[in-house]
Amino acid sequence: MEKKFTYGQLFAFTQSVFLQIGCNATDAAIATKALLSADLRGIDSHGVARLSGYVRLWEAKRVNAKPAIKIVHETPSTAVVDGDAGLGLVVAPAAMQIAIDKAKNVGTGWVSVKNSNHFGIAGHHAMMALDNEMIGIAMTNASPLLAPTFSIESLLRTNPIAVAIPAGNEPAFVADFATTTAANGKLEMLQRKNSDTPAGWVQDKNGNTSTNAHELKNGGALLPLGGDAAHGSHKGYALGAIVDIFSAILSGANYGPWVPPFPAYVPMPENMPGEGIGHFFGAMRIDAFRPADDFKQHMDKWIQRFKSAKTVEGEQSVLIPGEPERIMEAERKKNGIQLLQPVINDLIELEKKFSVELI
């Protein structure tokens, strides 16, 4: 069972829920926009499907709906931000804005964040830079699901990296990807269908290749981008490690196996070395390097050349990072967002809990 909702319907409902847990009006709108950007862009695992999860974190007193987000250390081009256990959906845009403001002043801005929670999709925050003629960068750590090359213990999560780069007449270049072979959301889709995964996505608890989409429940782990050592999995592991270090060791958040889990029922790790989860943001002003118009003209040329490359038979064109998500967003803004029945059931529970109406 699936049902379509308009973006407006989901926006009004989600905003009401965030207001009900105590967010002020500004924060509720910011958090809603960040959360639903995932649904619009087709990253269904990170959107409204997680709303009840955020509420449970608030119920467990792990999310502070009225955070006093503050800079705890800074230089002209850097800052460490304490998210005061706020929703990552609110903390991240605030931290990205600090990066953008610093870039306005000295060319670039770099902000590492501690004491935060999940921030939705990285691409949404990176894209804040685009309206300011800047390149935007966003990354985050989270509780472990990924085993580094040769490990059978999970020590990192999917630790995504997003990089948004403005163009001229062409749409912006927006890369936003997990540093695992496959994002956990893709694995969840196969779990729902009881389908096998391609080889190279997961390993079992002993580190053997597996195609069982449910392997993580049995002590297995996601694999780093590359899949195995012969195909460069040490590179995916290194990328995930860099995200962890920039997000958490620069800021003072938790890292590696000590990052707090998203499900509120999972106990917190023992002897945590930091505060909350960590993010890292960057903004680089284009005209801190060369005139923005020159840059955009060459970005257009780059994009057009890649899009017009000769393709493997059966493929229409080389895709520019962000292109499928942009097409999805236009389609879903126009025709609505289809939700699966389990997600709708979660929203119905929230309707009852907060006496807010979905439709």
Next chain:
Amino acid sequence: MEKKFTYGQLFAFTQSVFLQIGCNATDAAIATKALLSADLRGIDSHGVARLSGYVRLWEAKRVNAKPAIKIVHETPSTAVVDGDAGLGLVVAPAAMQIAIDKAKNVGTGWVSVKNSNHFGIAGHHAMMALDNEMIGIAMTNASPLLAPTFSIESLLRTNPIAVAIPAGNEPAFVADFATTTAANGKLEMLQRKNSDTPAGWVQDKNGNTSTNAHELKNGGALLPLGGDAAHGSHKGYALGAIVDIFSAILSGANYGPWVPPFPAYVPMPENMPGEGIGHFFGAMRIDAFRPADDFKQHMDKWIQRFKSAKTVEGEQSVLIPGEPERIMEAERKKNGIQLLQPVINDLIELEKKFSVELI
């Protein structure tokens, strides 16, 4: 046939060759150190094996041995550097130093470079930051060998990314990796042995999977990290694209299919949109985020936790990025560097050409 040389022998010889082509004493030493760092760290494809290639570029007047390297645009945290067609081995350390100096002043420094040539291994330049209690980042583009996902045309090269992060008592974390499944140097090793590649390294001219290590000569291409679309090759392609854009579109260098080739006998591309090849460097002062001692203590904890992870049977430990290269460097500094006969033959040619002696 192989033969071992001491680091000192190779240093003296290489430095003499750079002096003979017209480098001043300082630049010859800097270039030699950069080039031989590849041999020390076990990246044999990028070290003294390329010395004759650099000389041929100089003979073809594509390398300027006396470059006037200059900043053409800057802000407090950024610069664009014109390498004046110098050896990348000289231009890159100069640009990285500018990034480090900017980081001393405002917390971070970011330098995009145009009009340069090949710079050896990215890790060497990134590691310059370590002595300054900074995180170092280095990347470069080069002439295309890689086909983006769905493409049969090569539009990017192996576009490496290096990130060097200081630790306390533990050795530094130094990631340095091609954004392809396998570095071209690894492919060249299989070519010399006439061995097959694992599936997922290369495709043939029609975009079909191939295990022929010689496929690139037949119109084939390297594949992005991930290998194919089902294993996230769009992520490797996106990473390579980001390196290309940061290195060349921010600076005004050539990008995509227009980057000049390393072999001097290969004709230059037509209608080049920029100058030379491009690099990108970053330096972030640790104490622009938090006290360096706190950071290092947590880096040590991170490294120790990852190194002590339970491993897949048969593997001794999880490796920290940079660990194999560091062990190799210590071993080769002590016991010498083994060169293959074709490389020795190239050096003998250089002995004759410049009347310098290898031993």
